[in-house]
Every structure is written in structure tokens, then in C-alpha cells.
Amino acid sequence: MIAQLKAELLKVRSTRTTVGLFAGMIGLTLLIVLLTGLLTHPDSLASKHDQRGLFAPGAVALIFSGIAGVLLITSEYRYGTIRPTFLFTPRRAKVLSAKLTAGLLTGLVFGAVSLGVAIGIGSLILSARGIPSTLSGHDFAVLVFGGLAGTALRGAFGVGLGAILRNQVGAVIALLAWDFVVNSLLFGLAPSVGRFMPTAAADALMGLKTAHLLSPATGGAVLLAWTAALALIGLMLTLRRDVT
Amino acid sequence: MTAVVAESLTKRFGDVLAVDNLSFTLEAGTITGFLGPNGAGKTTTLRMLLGLSAPTSGRSLVLGKPYAALNRPALSVGAVLEATDFHPGRSGRDHLRMLCRAVDLPDSRADEVLQTVELHTAGRRRVKGYSLGMRQRLGLAGALLGDPELLILDEPANGLDPEGVRWLRDFLRAFASTGRTVLVSSHALAEVAQTVDQVLIITHGSLVVESSLQELTSRVGGTVRIRTSKPDELKEALNRAHLDATSDQQTLLVHGANTDRVGEVAFAAGVPVLELVAEGSSLEEIFLELTSEPSS
Numbered sequence: 001m002i003a004q005l006k007a008e009l010l011k012v013r014s015t016r017t018t019v020g021l022f023a024g025m026i027g028l029t030l031l032i033v034l035l036t037g038l039l040t041h042p043d044s045l046a047s048k049h050d051q052r053g054l055f056a057p058g059a060v061a062l063i064f065s066g067i068a069g070v071l072l073i074t075s076e077y078r079y080g081t082i083r084p085t086f087l088f089t090p091r092r093a094k095v096l097s098a099k100l101t102a103g104l105l106t107g108l109v110f111g112a113v114s115l116g117v118a119i120g121i122g123s124l125i126l127s128a129r130g131i132p133s134t135l136s137g138h139d140f141a142v143l144v145f146g147g148l149a150g151t152a153l154r155g156a157f158g159v160g161l162g163a164i165l166r167n168q169v170g171a172v173i174a175l176l177a178w179d180f181v182v183n184s185l186l187f188g189l190a191p192s193v194g195r196f197m198p199t200a201a202a203d204a205l206m207g208l209k210t211a212h213l214l215s216p217a218t219g220g221a222v223l224l225a226w227t228a229a230l231a232l233i234g235l236m237l238t239l240r241r242d243v244t
Numbered sequence: 245m246t247a248v249v250a251e252s253l254t255k256r257f258g259d260v261l262a263v264d265n266l267s268f269t270l271e272a273g274t275i276t277g278f279l280g281p282n283g284a285g286k287t288t289t290l291r292m293l294l295g296l297s298a299p300t301s302g303r304s305l306v307l308g309k310p311y312a313a314l315n316r317p318a319l320s321v322g323a324v325l326e327a328t329d330f331h332p333g334r335s336g337r338d339h340l341r342m343l344c345r346a347v348d349l350p351d352s353r354a355d356e357v358l359q360t361v362e363l364h365t366a367g368r369r370r371v372k373g374y375s376l377g378m379r380q381r382l383g384l385a386g387a388l389l390g391d392p393e394l395l396i397l398d399e400p401a402n403g404l405d406p407e408g409v410r411w412l413r414d415f416l417r418a419f420a421s422t423g424r425t426v427l428v429s430s431h432a433l434a435e436v437a438q439t440v441d442q443v444l445i446i447t448h449g450s451l452v453v454e455s456s457l458q459e460l461t462s463r464v465g466g467t468v469r470i471r472t473s474k475p476d477e478l479k480e481a482l483n484r485a486h487l488d489a490t491s492d493q494q495t496l497l498v499h500g501a502n503t504d505r506v507g508e509v510a511f512a513a514g515v516p517v518l519e520l521v522a523e524g525s526s527l528e529e530i531f532l533e534l535t536s537e538p539s540s
Binding site for chain 2: 003004006007010011014015016017075079080081083084085086087088089090091242243244
């Protein structure tokens with residue numbers, strides 16, 4: 001599978017799509033941190049909860065790594081490169097495992113950069129405005145490692161979703177609708193159910209303390225379960241379906 | 245040695261029988277034209293040979309094994325199914341490099357095959373700027389990466405200009421001259437007539453002809469065009485001689501005969517012959533004749 005993983009990582013790097021997504025994510029992260037950090041009243045940036053929110057514009061990295069994962073597989077169906085891919089590696093489970101791993105790694109990079117930008121710029125703003133940092137080392141550890149695990153899983157989650165739907169536009173829309181509509185509505189209307197949705201689970205994993213969120217460990221387990229379920233269904237369908 | 249074996253390959257899509265109990269064998273070292281009109285089931289058959297699609301029943305072997313059971317099949321089988329299977333934003337060279345990675349070939353191999361298909365100057369450009377002919381050649385380059393002994397190409401001449409068609413023909417000839425095997429599909433016999441040794445012709449998913457090109461040409465009688473000032477009399481005479489003719493004003497088309505025979509009949513009937521031409525010896529007509537018959 002190492003050979004296939006190398007091929008997947010080259011695919012990710014050799015088009016401008018991922019680079020564009022990456023740049024978009026950094027830009028959006030910066031925008032949110034700057035707006036929140038500079039425009040919010042100092043009193044509303046003082047608590048642990050406020051500062052976690054500032055350092056974890058989580059949704060941005062989670063959305064972008066999810067989309068990157070979706071594109072990793074749907075672009076192959078869209079442009080037909082899935083044919084040479086499967087001709088070179090007819091054991092499709094190998095291809096999909098390589099893609100899931102590439103999704104994890106892409107998500108990890110996205111998460112690392114997004115968190116780096118948010119924590120770096122956010123801390124600068126706080127110190128410039130004379131607002132003392134209230135997060136402990138442990139809080140930061142949960143934020144960083146939870147955030148990285150969350151975006152990595154979301155990359156693989158996107159691959160699984162893409163493997164099931166195959167249609168690129170359809171899969172991206174499904175992902176966004178799931179995050180912004182289903183997740184938000186359920187979490188707002190029935191938080192006891194909504195907190196088990198993937199994005200809410202990823203927020204919990206980063207140690208965010210919004211009301212009704214699960215604990216970081218449970219959130220991580222729930223996100224892992226979602227990702228594994230999508231990957232498994234995607235794998236079964238990929239093995240069974242004809243490539244036309 | 246046999247390069248490809250199809251055993252009762254059948255593919256059904258709902259009510260449609262796309263490939264119907266298709267069996268054939270390709271010997272190593274041959275160039276075979278896989279012919280049939282669009283929609284005859286050629287691509288579906290190739291997909292099954294290459295493990296992209298599962299047959300409803302039957303099986304196929306490529307170099308002695310089902311394709312998916314070959315160890316790193318790209319090193320023994322090169323295949324191109326669509327001329328356009330590239331990400332438009334990726335360079336041709338990167339497309340080949342990513343395929344190299346999947347089978348542990350060095351990047352230098354990508355540059356070598358780019359040279360082979362004469363795309364080395366365009367290799368670093370993104371595929372969206374390639375002409376259809378360049379894309380066809382890039383696809384071929386991908387198939388050649390593993391230095392295969394068997395090439396399977398689906399409609400490789402589609403969209404090529406006459407120069408490109410000749411380039412492809414020369415390339416396939418040179419490839420096969422080293423004892424390697426080619427299976428090339430086409431909907432137009434003329435495209436491959438000068439390239440292939442033998443033909444498989446399918447219509448409606450069934451094999452109608454499996455023969456050498458020579459046999460095919462000699463087996464099917466030609467059509468003779470004859471123009472006369474007395475078409476009705478000539479037609480009667482031909483019918484008496486058990487020759488089937490269709491007439492259009494002064495011109496008659498006689499099927500399944502040669503010019504000698506038709507000339508003799510006309511002389512015996514005493515009708516003036518204004519023009520006598522052998523027409524149906526063209527392979528294209530044989531092909532049309534065979535493939536336009538309704539499936540039985």
C-alpha cells in the first residue's frame with residue numbers, strides 16, 4: 001500500500017485544487033481570528049471558553065479538510081483517472097486504503113496549519129490588547145491534539161463520503177449540507193441527538209465547552225465511528241460497483 | 245501461447261444484454277482488430293477483460309490469469325479505455341509520475357515514454373492545453389510505462405488527424421514486430437485495416453466474425469456496379485443467372501458476384517454495357533454488411 005499512498009500524495013500535490021483549498025482555509029482562518037480578536041470587547045475574550053473559541057475556528061479547518069477528502073476520490077471519478085488508477089492497482093481495497101490514509105494526512109496538515117495560524121495570531125492579538133491568557137497547558141494540549149485528530153479524521157471522512165457518492169458536486173454539497181444544515185438544526189433543536197453528529201463530535205474532541213457537547217474522548221470516539229462507518233460502506237461499494 | 249481468452253463472457257444491464265456469450269482467443273504476437281458499430285459491446289467487453297467491470301457470467305484470462313489476479317498488471321498489460329482520463333489541471337508528466345508511483349517505477353520512466361510518444365516538449369504543461377491527439381498519445385504513454393507485452397486500446401484512433409492515424413499505425417506495427425500482442429477496438433474498419441492481422445467483429449454483443457483479414461476479404465463476395473441502357477432486361481437476365489441485383493435508373497448493383505460473371509451475363513443477354521466496376525471489395529462494405537444485419 002506504500003506505493004499507492006505515494007501515488008495518492010502526488011495526486012494531491014500535483015493539481016492546484018488542494019493548494020487552492022489550503023489557501024482558502026488559511027485566508028478564512030485569518031479573517032475569523034482577526035475579526036474575532038480585534039472587534040470583540042476585551043471582557044468577551046477573557047474566559048477560557050472565549051479564548052478556546054478564538055484559537056479554534058474549528059469549523060473552517062474541519063470543512064476544508066472534509067472537502068479535500070471528498071475531492072481526493074471524487075475528482076478521479078469526475079475526470080476518469082479512476083480507470084488508470086484501477087488498471088494499475090486492480091486491488092481496489094488497496095487504492096481505497098491509500099486514499100483514506102492520504103485523507104488523514106491531508107486533514108492533519110490542514111489542521112496543523114489552521115491551528116498554527118489561529119493560535120499564533122490569536123495569542124499575538126491577546127497580548128497586544130493586554131488580555132491575559134487563561135488557557136492552561138492541558139487546555140492547549142486538548143485543543144491542539146484534539147484539533148489535529150479531528151481534521152485528520154475529517155479528511156478520511158470525506159474520502160468515505162466521496163467513495164459512496166462518487167459524484168463530485170453532489171458529494172461536496174452533501175458534506176456542506178450535513179455540516180451546516182443537518183448538524184446545526186439537530187444540534188439547535190435536539191442537542192441530545194445533534195451532539196452525536198460528526199461536526200459536533202469534532203468540536204467536542206477539541207475540548208470546546210459549548211453546552212450539550214460530549215466530552216473530548218467521547219466526541220473523538222463518535223467521530224471515529226462515523227469515519228469508520230463511511231469508510232467501510234465506501235469500501236464495500238467500491239469493491240462491488242463496476243467502473244464505467 | 246495465448247495472450248487473451250474470453251470464455252462465454254456475458255454482461256447484462258437490466259433488460260439489455262450488452263455482451264452475449266462472447267468467446268475468443270488471442271494468440272501472443274498478433275494484432276487483432278476488435279470491431280463493431282458503436283454500442284455493439286466492445287468497450288463493455290474490454291472493461292470486463294481488464295477487471296473494471298464484473299461479467300454477469302463467464303470469465304476472461306489475460307496472460308493466463310484474471311486481470312485482477314496479475315501481480316502488478318501494469319508491468320505486463322498496458323491499456324487505454326478513454327482518451328480523456330486525465331485531470332485537466334495536472335501536467336502530462338505528473339499524470340505519468342503518479343502512475344509510476346503506484347507500481348514502483350522510477351520517474352525517469354515517465355520521461356522515457358513521453359519521448360516514445362513524442363510528447364516530451366509538452367510534458368510539463370497542464371493537460372487542459374492538450375489537443376485530442378496529444379491526449380490520445382498521453383494515454384498511450386501511460387499504457388507503455390510498464391513496458392507491457394500486451395496492449396489493449398479502445399478506439400485509439402478517435403479524433404486523430406490523418407497524420408496521427410499513420411503515426412499510431414506505425415507505432416502499433418513496430419510494437420507488434422517485437423512479438424508482442426495488441427488488441428485494438430474500432431468502429432471503423434478502415435482505421436485499422438492496414439494495421440491488424442485478424443479481426444473480431446461483434447454486433448449486439450455477439451461475435452459474428454473471427455478470422456484473419458485475408459479470409460474475411462475473400463470470404464465475402466463483392467458488389468459489382470453495372471450501367472446499361474437496358475436495365476430491365478439486364479436485371480431479368482441476372483435473376484435468371486441467380487444473381488441478386490438492385491437497380492437505380494440505369495445503374496444496377498449486383499451482390500455476391502465478380503465483374504467477369506456479370507460481364508458474361510450482360511453479353512449473353514445482349515444488353516449494351518456502359519460501365520462495369522467492382523465495388524464491394526472494400527472492407528468497409530463487408531463490415532457494414534456484416535454489422536448491419538439484425539441479430540438473430
